[in-house]
Amino acid sequence: RYPKFCKMMHPTDHLSEPNISVSDDRLIGRWGDMAAGPLVVVTAGIHGNEPSGVEALEALFESLGKTQVEFNGCLIGLRGNCRALQMGKRFHTEDLNRIWTRERLRRWTEEHPPIHPDEAEMYALLSLIEDYRKKAKGPIYFFDLHTTSSQTIPFTTVNDSLLNRSFAEQLPVPMILGIEEYLDGPLLSYLNDLGYVSFGFEGGQHDDALARKAHYAFLQLSLYLTGLRTRDRKAEAKWRKAMADLTHGVQGIFEIVDRHAIASGETFCMRPGYANFQRVEKGEILADSNEKPLRAKKSQRIFMPLYQKQGRDGFFIVSPTARFFLWLSKQVRLRRLDRLLVLLPGVSWNDEVRSSMKVDRRTARFLARQLFHLFGYRSRVSSDRYFIAYNREAHSRNEDYEGAPWLSSN
DSSP: OOOOTOOOOOOOGGGGGBOOOOOOOOEEEEEEEESSOOEEEEEEEESOOOOOOOOOHHHHHHHHHHHHOOOSEEEEEEOOOOOHHHHHOOSSSSSSGOOOOOOHHHHHHHTTSSSHHHHHHHHHHHHHHHHHHHHHHSSSEEEEEESSOOOOEEEEEOOHHHHHHHTTSSSSSEEOOOGGGOOOOOHHHHHHTTTTTTEEEEEEETOOOEEEEHHHHHHHHHHHHHHHHSHHHHHHHHHHHHHTTTTTTTOEEEEEEEEEETTOOEEEEEEOOOTTOOOHHOOOOEEEEETTTEEEEEEEESOOOOOOOSOEEEEEEOOOOOOHHHHHHHHHHHHHHHGGGGGGGEEEEOOOOEEEEEETTTTTSSHHHHHHHHHTTEEEEEEESEEEEEEETTTTHHHHHHTTTTHHTT
16 A cells, blocks of 8 residues: 555656656555456546546545555546646646547657647556556556536536446436547547546536535545445445535436537637526527627537636537436347448448448438437547447446446446
8 A cells, every 4th residue: 555645656758858847746646456356547637727636536545544444456546637737727738638539649659759748748647547457457447537617516427338327327416428429539538448437527616615525425435336445335325425415406317419619719708607507598698609699509408618718618518318218228239239220321330340330421311310329339530421430339348347336236
């Protein structure tokens, strides 16, 4: 076991470049033994103006040090963007949670020097993650702690795989599906493509003391759900209640159905007073773009309205997802019925391992996006003529999680 003040020194020679330094204080804490069970890696502060998750992890490791809790595996807490956290800014040059792309990963594997400080932070974090993956003996979990610029209740952002959904359903907060279709290069998409249980937990508004409370409750409950701590129904109920009390009764599963992406050079200003999950009416003015009003297209719920200077996501719109649809999608995926989609005109396999499909917009225009969601596919690459839909189940490491506490309770 390592106390929270231990620093993780990691070779970063290939990252050295004038005016770019990588903090050796990335490790918040480590507790337990990787050889004894699951490995849980929690990142916080991927955005430098979101310190709540870091503070919650610091408090957790301090508590573990005082109580000497026995673990059945290993917990590791990491700061995401050390430089941005020191600056108190979302990022230095480029959003760290938007650069985990194939091109950046290719640069890293070919040992190119980073082009700016945020990319250096990515390479350092990626190096640690790969090192942990190689050393882990049991199942691996990745959780990413965030806050938002608007007032919000806690919620999870979940890439839509059955493994992720099964775990996140144990948490008494709203679950948001589909964000991976609207964001390029988030850390969690990289980790999900590797097949691990990995999702984001949003605790609250950046400066709200309740966000840290939500993050801390999530961390404590996750210790039991992942199997790091032996099941304790009374303790689990305590932390579930602590989380549920912060949601003000808002529960359920939501799908992102729209997003206003802020274009380069666009002047965007969110109208004041909007909170996450707030209902908006069709035609209601939500924001101003280049001094022209942006109105709600339908009567739904607004999601993550932007009230900070940095960021390219003006706002999202979410809609409730029926439980029957989720049950049906599970049955369809378990039976691998996605193979039937290629029988439709305009749909073909995109790769030899059949993990993605190529869809011709002209001949398959009658196919709704929700149909691909049902079968476990999310579109990630698009052009005027085609879009590529990727199977969220193709790389899931289902065998790694057999016997996990959260699976046995489903």
